[in-house]
Amino acid sequence: xxPKHDTAKARPRRDLGGLFVLVIALLGAIGTAFAQDxxxxxxxxxxxxxxxxPEADAGATSEPEPPAPEPPAPEPAPPTTAxxxxxxxxxxxxxxxxxxxxxxxxxxxxxxxxxxGAFAQDRGPSxxxxxxxxxxxxxxxxxxxxxxxxxxxxxxRAALTSxxxxxxxxxxxxxxxxxxxxDHSNLDKVQAGDDASGQCAFCHVGYQPGDGNRVAKFHIPxxxxxxxxxxxxxxxxxxxxxxxxxxxxxxxxxxxxxxMRGCFACHQHPDxxxxxxAKSACETCHIKAGSAEGGRLRTTFxxxxxxxxxxxxxxxxxxxxIQRHKYVAANDSQFCANCHKEDFCVGCHDGRVxxxxxxxxxxxxxxxxxxxxxMQKCTSCHREQSFCLQCHQRLGVTMSGPSGVRExxxxxxxxxxxxxxxxxxxxxxxEAMRNLNACVSCHIERDxxxxxxxxxxxGGFNPHGGGFAATCSSQLKRNPRPCYVCxxxxxxxxQRCL
Numbered sequence: 001x002x003p004k005h006d007t008a009k010a011r012p013r014r015d016l017g018g019l020f021v022l023v024i025a026l027l028g029a030i031g032t033a034f035a036q037d038x039x040x041x042x043x044x045x046x047x048x049x050x051x052x053x054p055e056a057d058a059g060a061t062s063e064p065e066p067p068a069p070e071p072p073a074p075e076p077a078p079p080t081t082a083x084x085x086x087x088x089x090x091x092x093x094x095x096x097x098x099x100x101x102x103x104x105x106x107x108x109x110x111x112x113x114x115x116x117g118a119f120a121q122d123r124g125p126s127x128x129x130x131x132x133x134x135x136x137x138x139x140x141x142x143x144x145x146x147x148x149x150x151x152x153x154x155x156x157r158a159a160l161t162s163x164x165x166x167x168x169x170x171x172x173x174x175x176x177x178x179x180x181x182x183d184h185s186n187l188d189k190v191q192a193g194d195d196a197s198g199q200c201a202f203c204h205v206g207y208q209p210g211d212g213n214r215v216a217k218f219h220i221p222x223x224x225x226x227x228x229x230x231x232x233x234x235x236x237x238x239x240x241x242x243x244x245x246x247x248x249x250x251x252x253x254x255x256x257x258x259x260m261r262g263c264f265a266c267h268q269h270p271d272x273x274x275x276x277x278a279k280s281a282c283e284t285c286h287i288k289a290g291s292a293e294g295g296r297l298r299t300t301f302x303x304x305x306x307x308x309x310x311x312x313x314x315x316x317x318x319x320x321x322i323q324r325h326k327y328v329a330a331n332d333s334q335f336c337a338n339c340h341k342e343d344f345c346v347g348c349h350d351g352r353v354x355x356x357x358x359x360x361x362x363x364x365x366x367x368x369x370x371x372x373x374x375m376q377k378c379t380s381c382h383r384e385q386s387f388c389l390q391c392h393q394r395l396g397v398t399m400s401g402p403s404g405v406r407e408x409x410x411x412x413x414x415x416x417x418x419x420x421x422x423x424x425x426x427x428x429x430x431e432a433m434r435n436l437n438a439c440v441s442c443h444i445e446r447d448x449x450x451x452x453x454x455x456x457x458x459g460g461f462n463p464h465g466g467g468f469a470a471t472c473s474s475q476l477k478r479n480p481r482p483c484y485v486c487x488x489x490x491x492x493x494x495q496r497c498l
Contacts (some may be wrong), residue, residue: 041419044419087455099140100205102249102256109255113245117262125257129224133254136205136216145247152239152246159239162229166222169229176203188213223257224301225285282338297339324360330383333390368411372438379437388441397442411442445485452486472497 028082102109111120144150152159155171162169172185178203181193190213192198204215232242239246249256263285264280278284282297286306289298299306310316313335315328319436329336329345334344349364359367371378371388382388397411412418418428432439452463463486464472476483476497487494 009381095136096202098143099138099250102251102253104250109249113248115242115244115256115259115262117259118244118263119261121257124257125259126253126304126306127302128299128301128306130254130257131221131224131301133221133251134217134219135251136218138203138205138251140250141246141252142248142250159229160233163231165225165227167229170218170220221303224287224298224303224306226283226287227285260309296337296341299339326381330381330387333386371441372435378441384437384441385444389444392442445482448495449486469496 016471026035053152098104101107108278111122114122144155145152155175156169157171158167159169159368173182177185179182181195181198183191190200192200196202200211200215201209206216234452242463243252243256244253246256267284287298289296297306307317308315310318313328314324315321315335325336346364349359367378396496412428413426419428423429428439448463452461476494480489483494483497
């Protein structure tokens with residue numbers, strides 16, 4: 001057999017073998033493309049992402065290159081902490097914008113949902129009492145209370161036993177683990193849950209997957225007051241009575257902290273009529289200063305200065321208080337004494353630091369003369385039986401003042417001129433008729449009765465002048481109270497005046 005003839009016969013076989021390999025390679029490439037893209041290509045089109053395959057050349061003598069090997073499948077990543085895992089996309093029904101403000105869109109909270117004592121122009125609780133907070137947790141109270149059926153004590157368990165305002169009443173992170181599938185037992189290695197509600201970014205505002213175990217600090221400062229949650233809970237005072245309708249809100253902020261006007265629903269009663277032990281004294285809730293301050297209330301804090309509101313005896317320390325404070329002090333000087341020592345008042349009223357527009361310097365020594373000459377001017381600002389009398393009692397210039405101080409000096413002229421007969425200019429009877437207001441700035445009516453009563457000093461002195469019986473009827477009808485100072489309402493002597 002001719003060797004050339006054999007070679008000619010074998011060449012077509014080798015060419016067919018190469019074509020077969022090329023077809024197999026094309027089928028393999030097409031199969032790979034289908035595996036990557038579920039949408040099959042249209043007839044005559046190459047798979048997406050690939051160039052069209054070249055047509056097979058029946059006369060090719062070289063074998064085609066084998067298809068590129070497929071990349072190896074990635075090895076599964078070892079389990080990591082929650083903070084290192086990528087955050088899954090939240091379900092469609094999860095609204096990550098909720099729980100960032102009291103109401104969606106940061107809408108204004110209705111007045112009925114604020115704590116008792118709030119009013120329409122309410123600016124929130126006092127910053128001096130409740131310092132500003134730093135809330136970095138997204139939380140929806142309405143969802144947990146109304147949809148999940150949780151009660152306040154389910155998360156704020158410590159509130160039922162807390163006896164100090166310094167106690168931490170916010171829930172611990174481990175309390176969230178049961179529902180969210182997380183593990184906060186070790187805060188250095190927090191384990192995330194399986195779904196979106198168990199991821200760190202679901203609750204911690206501003207958290208990013210690469211932040212590890214670092215989250216923004218959540219801080220609620222200790223309130224500058226005295227408060228016992230346990231005592232209030234034992235008296236069946238529910239959470240809404242102090243914090244408002246938190247169950248209607250998403251995020252609870254400082255605005256839901258108590259207002260003092262709301263506390264007065266129980267604490268405003270005088271102590272004998274208080275509800276249980278709800279005392280009305282200021283130190284019941286407010287912090288006392290040190291002994292150097294004489295046991296008065298502490299008013300200065302790092303977050304602000306504690307000042308009375310206007311609705312409390314009109315005592316708001318606004319710019320016009322320099323003009324109004326005389327009425328507040330005259331009405332109830334003990335109210336001012338809760339925060340101010342007497343030296344604070346004297347510092348102004350003796351001319352050291354007081355504005356000259358009110359009284360001139362050394363007026364404390366001069367005021368007695370002016371009071372006797374023009375008492376009506378003094379009474380335009382001061383009340384004799386509260387402002388004047390209390391000061392005179394402390395100084396001992398009144399009958400009820402300290403006897404040791406009273407003996408050191410004498411306000412009135414000598415007895416022979418002031419009270420003994422006969423009456424002459426300067427006698428107290430004429431002074432009382434001329435300016436009775438000056439008398440009552442130091443004396444009460446009972447002081448007069450000591451002498452002018454029926455059995456008073458020296459047998460008593462009749463306060464009524466001649467012809468009084470003819471006018472007693474009209475005076476009794478106009479104002480019977482002065483008569484009752486000496487006479488009983490049913491006394492026979494009053495019958496002639498009816």
